[in-house]
Amino acid sequence: MASVNPYLGFNDECGPAFDFYKSVFGGEFTTRMTFGEVPAEYQAGPGENQKLMHVALPIGKNTILMGSDRPSSMGKGTVGSNFTVSLQTESEAEADKLFKGLSAGGKVTMPLSKTFWGAYFGMWVDKFGVQWMVNYEYPKQK
Numbered sequence: 001m002a003s004v005n006p007y008l009g010f011n012d013e014c015g016p017a018f019d020f021y022k023s024v025f026g027g028e029f030t031t032r033m034t035f036g037e038v039p040a041e042y043q044a045g046p047g048e049n050q051k052l053m054h055v056a057l058p059i060g061k062n063t064i065l066m067g068s069d070r071p072s073s074m075g076k077g078t079v080g081s082n083f084t085v086s087l088q089t090e091s092e093a094e095a096d097k098l099f100k101g102l103s104a105g106g107k108v109t110m111p112l113s114k115t116f117w118g119a120y121f122g123m124w125v126d127k128f129g130v131q132w133m134v135n136y137e138y139p140k141q142k
Helices: 014-025 093-104
Strands: 006-008 031-033 053-059 063-069 085-088 109-115 120-125 132-135
Touching: 014 053, 014 093, 014 132, 085 120, 093 109, 093 120, 093 132
Parallel strands: 006 063, 085 132
Antiparallel strands: 031 053, 053 063, 109 120, 120 132
């Protein structure tokens, strides 16, 4: 079965954003490469060697959160509301930890709480403009 891995694009904030995500999720980067570390034909413009060309952080069992900075030749990216990274947790405690960590410095749009659909759920926009939601499904009663 194919897997889906969110890939986030940034305007010069990929490094700080992924350092922040690593501080919340833990783990180690499987890849963290700047434009200055790639062959010359793939490098970004002058003065952009410190930008991240690609970063990958495993989160959860089968998911890798990935990202990169946009080189100036591509123009500035638009921060939009057309996607949300959705996290499914294995407990309320894990939902609390991720919500608290990732919403720090951001804006909570729906506080974490029990819902009418049988879940523990919350939403926020992090300090880098990325939209997130976390959901813990309560076990179904038989």
